[in-house]
Amino acid sequence: MKIKNSLRSLRARHRNCRVVRRRxxxxVINKTNRRFKARQG
Structure with a gap:
């Protein structure tokens, strides 16, 4: 999982990426291609 300051560029890497708020x-999570994960904060 990448830890980034800006998630917008990571969301654009794949069309199924979603930005989700938890705790x-x-x-950034992706159900179809689980490689694309990122966290901010």
Whole structure:
């Protein structure tokens, strides 16, 4: 999982990426291609 300051560029890497808020943190998750994961905060 990447830890990034900006998640917008990571969301654009794949069309199924979603930005999700959990426990005060922002995550990029992808159900179809699980390689694309990122966290902010």
């Amino acid at each position: 005060g943190r922002l995550y």
